[in-house]
Amino acid sequence: MSNMTIRQFVGQRRGHGGRWHWTDIATWIWLIGGTILMFGPALWLVMSSFKSPAQLAEFPPTLLPYAQETVMVEGYDDPLPLYTARLEDGTTAELAEIRRIGTNSQMVDPADPGTRIDVNIADRTPIRSIGFATGNYVEPLVANDFPRFLWNSVFVTVMATLITLLTNSMAAFALSKYRFRGRDAVMLLIVATLMVPLSVILVPLYSVVNFTGLLNSLWGVILPTVATPTGVFLLRQYMLTIPDELLEAARMDHASEWQIYWRIVLPLAAPALAVLAIFSVVWRWNDFLWPLIVLSRRELYTLQVGLNSYAGELNVQWHYILAMTVVTMIPVVLVFVFLQRFITTGIAGAGIK
């Protein structure tokens, strides 16, 4: 075993090609195993979300969703489920079931709808093919309070992100481009509160929100989250790199301070604003503990709180929960597919989350 390859494994990159070394094999086992472990659980959830309730209760579960085949038989309004049945004379036939009475199943040959055949239910097996129970998605979308939750989540996410971008960028502008007394103190205060997580101030924050009359209102979810120290910090660091000469030139041309902020600094800070916007969308979409506390009226629940309440019901309807979880995942998966690069560079640069 050569020293070179181990060194490359523990310390740095593999610099040259050549034969496979055990560290290469270990690397690929880790990467492929990791890929399965990271994506597998979510994929399993997506596949399960297309299964019918009966299929979800089966053990062992199948990997893919299956649906029982049905057939239209003359003289019956609804499609009838198809079975392979073993008849009394020992032959098998594909029959459609009309109804089940006790351990007996009344069946009919689709080609010959006139004659009924009685079969013991032990002697029939359903004919299934891959099929998607799309009802899991459609039914909650039209019937339950799910659309409400979805709308609440969208509203909270969009509003909180817009307000975050505006207020944080204004504060960052003041902290990076003006010299005034107490500026360092303000900055220190903001950075210090990075240490104050929500879970430490739950009780008094609830009392403040209660006092301001925002309890059981979506604004009670939005407002406490928008003055993010992370956002102010990130934007300030970026705005510090914008040369002051640009601002001076604009002042020569009688631009107001507001115009300088709006027409010069904001467009130049667009990359940082984009990173903060992505973060804010993911944060607010995923928020759980605070909405759980502030919102006690069901019609105000966000998706996360709604999902939790469905999962906590006595009679858990997994087929709906799985489908709604998938819907909840969609925006985040879109962010992952299209914007993941911005987030990873943001984290690597500033260590924020």
Next chain:
Amino acid sequence: MVTAPLTLLARIVDPPLRLWQRWTGLNGMAAFFLLPNMAIFGVFVLIPLALNFVYSTTAGTNILLRDRSYVGAEQYARLLDCANYLEPLTCREDQFWTAASNTLVFVIFQVSLMIAVSLITALILNREIRGRSFFRAVFFFPVLLSPVVVGLIWKWILQRQGLLNLMMVNLGLEPEVWLNDRFYSFVATIGVSTWAHMGFYTLILLAGLQAIPKDLYEAAEMDATPPTRVFRRITLPLLGPNLAVVLVLALIRGVQIFDEVFVLTGGGPGTSTLYLTQYIYEVGFASLLRNPGLAAAASIVMGAVLVVLTLAQLSLSRRSERAGER
């Protein structure tokens, strides 16, 4: 298109702001730009921070301060009253001590696992492999998922008819009801939270690895330095600041663990996965005999731990910075 109303709004607010600027000068403008953020910040962060101490010295079930009575340090006394601190059940507030000791054990195992797994992954992603950016993204995927979704995904896998039991049966083993078992539930909370967050720490460590100058390794190669020593003498020390950040961030997050565990196990079975934040939530809001004062006192105790951890991070990173200068 989307920006049209915004542009209009920006134009409308300009004339009054010009007046304000002429009247108060640049200092007044600085105040104007700071005001919205600092007002929200003050009302929803600073005031609650101060109020927390007030709440922790009062008693009653009502959240309104005027309906609460001052009791001094009684809530703290109740919280810390213990016959034997190593045995949570001998304490007056046994739930708090159970939650605290659960959190301690959880943090020790979860943070060790987290650092081991993300360090290995970062070292592997630092090699020149095909599709590196793809794999970097792969490990980051669960970080974006909401904790509720994470909890539900794993609850679905660990349930009686779940994927894990399918694998157990295929391997010829007995299926289990994992989340009904105290030990397995505890292990599940560690594994699931590591699964969900390791990508974040991997990124920080990977950034640190990529910042290490390559010529150091080339020099070591020329001297035929043994690889283990290269790792100990070059990689680890130069990765030090990033490792310190990862350690403390993981500790801080670990102490506050709530969302995914709450959805996955609900703190159970029994109190086997009851952690501090859930204790605060239940005492302050969820239980019938809610006690906001006690919850505030508990959250101050937890906050003190977090402050100590953060200060430790600051001094650690300062020390490693100084070491880097030398």
